[in-house]
Amino acid sequence: MVDRRAVAVNAPTAIETLERxxxxxxxxxxxxxxxxxxxxxxxxxxxxxxxxxxxxxxxxAKRVAVRHDRKFDAEELVxxxxxxxxxxxxxxxxxxxxxDAEARMLLRSLAVAGxxxxxxxxxxxxxxxxxxxxxxxxxHWLSALIALxxxxxxxxxxxxxxxxALRHRRTNMDVPISIGVLLATGLSVYETIIxxxxxxxxxxxxxxxxxxxxxxxxxxxxxxxxxGIGALLSRxxxxxxxxxxxxxxxxxxxxxxxxxxxxxxxxxxxxxxxxLVEDGQSSIDNAMLTGESTPQPAGVGDTVHAGAIxxxxxxxxxxxxxxxxxxxxxxxxxxxxxxxxxxxxxxIADRASRLYAPAVHTLALLAFVxxxxxxxxxxxxxxxxxxxxxxxxxxxxxxxxPAAQVVAxxxxxxxxxxxxxxxxxxxxxxxxxxxxxxxxxxxxxxPVPSLDHLTNDQKTVAxxxxxxxxxxxxxxxxxxxxxxxxxxxxxxxxxxxxxxGISGMHGEIPVSLARGALDQTGMxxxxxxxxxxxxxxxxxxxxxDAAQTLAALDASGLDSRIVSGDRHSPVRALAGExxxxxxxxxxxxxxxxxxxxxxxxxxxxxxxxxGINDGPALAAAHASIAPGTASDVSQQAADAVFLGKGLxxxxxxxxxxxxxxxxVRQNFGFAIGYNVVAVPLALAGLVTPLIAAIAxxxxxxxxxxxxxxxxxMRNAP
Amino acid sequence: xxxxxxxxxVALFLGGAGLVLFFWAMRDGQFEDLDGAANRxxxxxxxxxxxxxxxxEEGCR
Numbered sequence: 001m002v003d004r005r006a007v008a009v010n011a012p013t014a015i016e017t018l019e020r021x022x023x024x025x026x027x028x029x030x031x032x033x034x035x036x037x038x039x040x041x042x043x044x045x046x047x048x049x050x051x052x053x054x055x056x057x058x059x060x061a062k063r064v065a066v067r068h069d070r071k072f073d074a075e076e077l078v079x080x081x082x083x084x085x086x087x088x089x090x091x092x093x094x095x096x097x098x099x100d101a102e103a104r105m106l107l108r109s110l111a112v113a114g115x116x117x118x119x120x121x122x123x124x125x126x127x128x129x130x131x132x133x134x135x136x137x138x139x140h141w142l143s144a145l146i147a148l149x150x151x152x153x154x155x156x157x158x159x160x161x162x163x164x165a166l167r168h169r170r171t172n173m174d175v176p177i178s179i180g181v182l183l184a185t186g187l188s189v190y191e192t193i194i195x196x197x198x199x200x201x202x203x204x205x206x207x208x209x210x211x212x213x214x215x216x217x218x219x220x221x222x223x224x225x226x227x228g229i230g231a232l233l234s235r236x237x238x239x240x241x242x243x244x245x246x247x248x249x250x251x252x253x254x255x256x257x258x259x260x261x262x263x264x265x266x267x268x269x270x271x272x273x274x275x276l277v278e279d280g281q282s283s284i285d286n287a288m289l290t291g292e293s294t295p296q297p298a299g300v301g302d303t304v305h306a307g308a309i310x311x312x313x314x315x316x317x318x319x320x321x322x323x324x325x326x327x328x329x330x331x332x333x334x335x336x337x338x339x340x341x342x343x344x345x346x347x348i349a350d351r352a353s354r355l356y357a358p359a360v361h362t363l364a365l366l367a368f369v370x371x372x373x374x375x376x377x378x379x380x381x382x383x384x385x386x387x388x389x390x391x392x393x394x395x396x397x398x399x400x401x402p403a404a405q406v407v408a409x410x411x412x413x414x415x416x417x418x419x420x421x422x423x424x425x426x427x428x429x430x431x432x433x434x435x436x437x438x439x440x441x442x443x444x445x446x447p448v449p450s451l452d453h454l455t456n457d458q459k460t461v462a463x464x465x466x467x468x469x470x471x472x473x474x475x476x477x478x479x480x481x482x483x484x485x486x487x488x489x490x491x492x493x494x495x496x497x498x499x500x501g502i503s504g505m506h507g508e509i510p511v512s513l514a515r516g517a518l519d520q521t522g523m524x525x526x527x528x529x530x531x532x533x534x535x536x537x538x539x540x541x542x543x544x545d546a547a548q549t550l551a552a553l554d555a556s557g558l559d560s561r562i563v564s565g566d567r568h569s570p571v572r573a574l575a576g577e578x579x580x581x582x583x584x585x586x587x588x589x590x591x592x593x594x595x596x597x598x599x600x601x602x603x604x605x606x607x608x609x610x611g612i613n614d615g616p617a618l619a620a621a622h623a624s625i626a627p628g629t630a631s632d633v634s635q636q637a638a639d640a641v642f643l644g645k646g647l648x649x650x651x652x653x654x655x656x657x658x659x660x661x662x663x664v665r666q667n668f669g670f671a672i673g674y675n676v677v678a679v680p681l682a683l684a685g686l687v688t689p690l691i692a693a694i695a696x697x698x699x700x701x702x703x704x705x706x707x708x709x710x711x712x713m714r715n716a717p
Numbered sequence: 718x719x720x721x722x723x724x725x726x727v728a729l730f731l732g733g734a735g736l737v738l739f740f741w742a743m744r745d746g747q748f749e750d751l752d753g754a755a756n757r758x759x760x761x762x763x764x765x766x767x768x769x770x771x772x773x774e775e776g777c778r
Contacts, residue, residue: 036759059753104743115736122728135721142725 023053026066026074027091028081033062038086045084052080061227063091075251103219109154110216113209116150117202121693124202128690140192140199147201151185154208157215173353173398176360180393181207187386198383200390203692207395210700214402218422221406225418229641240265240272243316254306257322265310265317268471274326275317277302282312285472287439288611288631289327290565307612307631311472312515313500328633331588331615335637338592338620347423348661349401352668360392367683380685388682390692392675396699400667403707408660411711417625417642417649424639427623428657430604434553434650435595435621437609438564438571442546442578444645445610445629447476447538454527456486458534462527464488465502465513473525474502474513476538501525542574543647550578552651556658558606563591565613591617608650610634625650656710663710667703674699 033039039057042064046055051069058065066077074090081088123139131139158181162174181204188199241264242252249264254272257263262278265271270288283295289307298304304317306326321327368385372378405422412419419425436442451459463486466477491511494504501514509530527534543549550560562582564571575582586594595617598605607614607621610630618624618637626638635641642649678695681687742748 036756039753039756040760057753058750059756060750107743108740111736111739115732119729119732123725146729 022070023067024070026068026077028064028066028074028078028088029062029091030057030064030081030086030088031062032086033057033059041084042081042086046080049080060224064088073251100223103216103223106157106212106216106219109157110209110212112150113154113205113212116146116154116205117209119146120202120205124199124689124693127199136197137192137195140188140201143199143201144189144192147185147188147205150205151181151208154205154212155181158208158211171354171357172350176353176357176389177207177211177393177398179361180204180389183386184390184393187383198689200386200689200692203390203689203696206693206696207390207393210395210696211398214399217406218402221409222421225409225413225420229418229420229635254322257319259319259322261319261322263317263319264314266314267310267312270309271304271306271317272322273306273317273319274321275304275319277304278316278318280313280315282310282315285309285311287445289613290611292439292566309472328612331612332633334588334592334616335619335633338616345423345427347401348426348664349397352397356397360389363392363679363683364388370683371685376685384682384685387685387687387692388679391678391682391687391695393696395696396671396674396703397668399700399703400671400707401664403704404660404663404667404710407707407710408656408663412640412649412653412656415649415652416644416646417640417653419640419653420638424623425657425660427604427639428606428625428653429661431606431623431654432558433598433603433605434558434560435563435591435605435607435609435617436560437611437614438562438566438574438582438584439540440610440629441608441614441627442562442574442647443540443542445540445627447473448541449473449476449480449536449538451477451480451536454534454536457489458527458529459484459486460489461491461506461511461529462513462536464491464506465494465504465511465527468494468504469496469502469513473538477513477536542577543645545646545648547578549647549651550580552648553654556651556654558654563594563617565611588613588616592620595620606654625653660710663707667706670702670706671699674702 030038030042033042039059042057043055046052046064046066051071053067053069055064055066057063064081068077072080078088078090120143123143127136127139155178158174158177161172162178165172165175184200184204184207188201188204191197191199239251239253240257240261241249242257243249243262243264252261257273263271263273263275267282277298277300279300281297281299284298284304285295286292286305286308288309289305295311298315303320304315306328364385367388368381371381371384376384401422405425408425409419409422419428439445451462454462459481462477463481466474466481467488489506491504491506494502496502501512503510503512503514505511506529510528511530512528514526514528515524524535524537527536553560560580562571562575562578562580563586564582564584565586566584568584571582571584583594591614595605595607599622604622607617607624608626609618609624610627612631612633614626615631615633615637618626618634623640624638625640625642626634628635628641628643630638630641640653642653674695678687681691
């Protein structure tokens with residue numbers, strides 16, 4: 001009898017509050033959960049297992065937190081979730097901790113600034129409506145009491161960034177912001193003390209509030225897409241089953257593998273280290289590593305590399321090089337170096353501020369000097385100079401970029417493209433050449449069987465057999481037949497023999513789905529029903545909309561070409577089919593060299609690739625995109641990740657990024673136009689706190705409104 | 718004008734209460750799973766063992 005606790009799934013099961021010895025927490029990512037039913041299924045299914053105390057799904061992050069007995073290890077729990085019907089992977093302890101903390105800090109600052117703004121505005125409105133004498137002074141003092149701690153707390157993100165920039169003798173948008181806020185607050189405190197008429201506390205706090213809103217939006221967007229990408233990252237090849245002398249096996253993290261260990265690599269698993277095959281005969285998929293789509297046979301004595309996937313039988317591999325000595329690690333070093341150039345990229349807002357900050361600071365200084373010469377006295381001159389700074393403080397400018405980018409990345413996410421940050425969007429807008437990897441990028445990168453010659457009965461049997469296996473070829477059959485709407489036959493006695501195939505009984509007839517006898521490479525299998533044998537061959541088809549995508553890129557003025565690690569002949573064939581240039585047998589370093597040549601010619605290349613061998617090129621290119629099926633390193637190196645079977649998001653990314661930059665430039669135009677109107681008023685000494693507040697909120701609203709137009713884009717680029 | 722003696726503290730208190738509540742909600746993890754809450758409302762509570770969520774599950778996979 002199952003322990004059936006009355007579990008109300010709607011009630012928040014407080015995992016944190018249950019502190020019992022012997023229980024541990026584990027976290028898993030479950031990318032496949034899509035609806036309420038999945039939440040209920042996972043939570044209830046897990047809680048029915050003895051020894052699992054609680055399970056709580058986080059739907060946004062596609063994660064499940066499980067509080068369980070120590071007797072379970074992670075793999076058993078993954079298997080348990082698998083039995084419920086979902087593929088799960090062990091999640092890293094806290095992959096996004098740092099970003100998360102930053103977003104929380106910005107949100108808290110935003111809340112504090114909002115609180116301060118509302119209360120100060122309350123007081124300011126009565127001052128503007130003509131409150132005078134003691135009341136005005138009291139209100140100014142109260143405003144000061146609220147504003148000083150609020151500015152100190154909510155201004156930290158700007159002050160610390162500005163201080164950092166100044167320490168490195170650079171300037172960024174935060175420098176004029178910080179100077180403006182600090183001077184406005186300082187002047188207002190002085191005015192309050194001497195009982196003057198104008199305090200700008202409301203302007204200072206409102207400025208912080210608007211700018212923080214932009215920053216918080218930006219951080220939230222970044223976290224959301226990173227969580228989306230984090231859920232895609234697999235744990236493949238990050239650990240290995242290691243066999244001990246006495247025949248027992250244990251799981252060892254890839255970092256802790258040592259030369260001489262004997263790994264057991266099951267079918268469908270990725271290798272975690274380089275090694276020599278000691279036992280077994282199989283075929284190896286090197287596509288992630290070399291870009292070559294045809295699997296290669298691997299027998300005793302052959303060298304296999306980390307990152308390759310074992311497609312056939314289980315093999316035993318003696319580790320020859322582990323962790324930092326593997327072929328992958330060499331690629332990782334290339335990537336590190338290649339990524340350096342990108343860190344020198346200067347965001348558009350900072351480029352603007354390089355011109356903007358000196359201009360407004362000179363203007364304010366000139367205003368001060370001018371009024372001093374005109375004989376206005378140092379107090380009035382200072383007030384006017386600071387009014388110039390407040391009115392030019394880049395409120396609309398600070399919002400101009402993040403508002404547009406947040407809206408654009410939201411629009412792109414709905415179309416299946418996750419952009420990592422604003423800088424990525426800016427660089428995507430500038431690309432003028434597109435380089436595509438072949439396997440897994442232009443092609444789907446997964447085996448698709450041709451099943452047209454099967455009868456309906458045969459299809460139902462094939463589906464029933466294939467769906468009980470995790471072999472990549474079986475998965476290909478399941479997704480192809482699933483899409484056709486075939487429902488599986490009911491089979492009994494289904495058994496899977498590692499690497500050989502699956503067999504079962506269909507009524508009285510023995511059926512099996514086994515490795516193709518003729519094809520050494522493993523890209524074929526044989527369906528047996530009784531005495532009947534049907535061969536099924538697999539191919540890695542080109543994405544359906546590849547030609548359209550290339551045409552769309554061409555229309556945007558991008559030259560496309562293929563750079564692949566695969567052999568020359570298939571690359572040239574595909575390039576000819578798509579009508580673009582193509583080069584094969586490119587190694588990671590030759591891809592890098594090609595990118596360098598392009599850059600030296602003044603080109604800005606966009607790299608689209610999925611394999612580990614594309615990693616350095618993805619890191620070095622001006623901008624890069626990886627498919628959701630790409631290797632972890634590639635997804636982490638790329639600026640954006642696209643989901644699904646279509647290639648169109650790549651073309652959309654470029655189009656939308658360019659449109660976003662157009663909107664950003666319009667926003668800058670608005671911000672400058674507003675300054676052209678407002679600065680003469682400030683120079684003339686006519687800007688009161690009321691005018692400053694109205695001008696500031698109006699310009700921010702215009703900029704945000706203009707950015708929202710990006711959300712109304714139609715699908716057509 | 719004496720009414721200000723009450724009104725201003727009341728305004729500050731209400732604003733401050735909102736701020737404290739927001740901080741509490743953030744620390745409590747109320748914003749951790751924004752899409753999950755919208756979906757959970759569709760889950761039927763498990764009552765006497767009859768599984769009434771079949772429709773949801775079929776619609777899902």
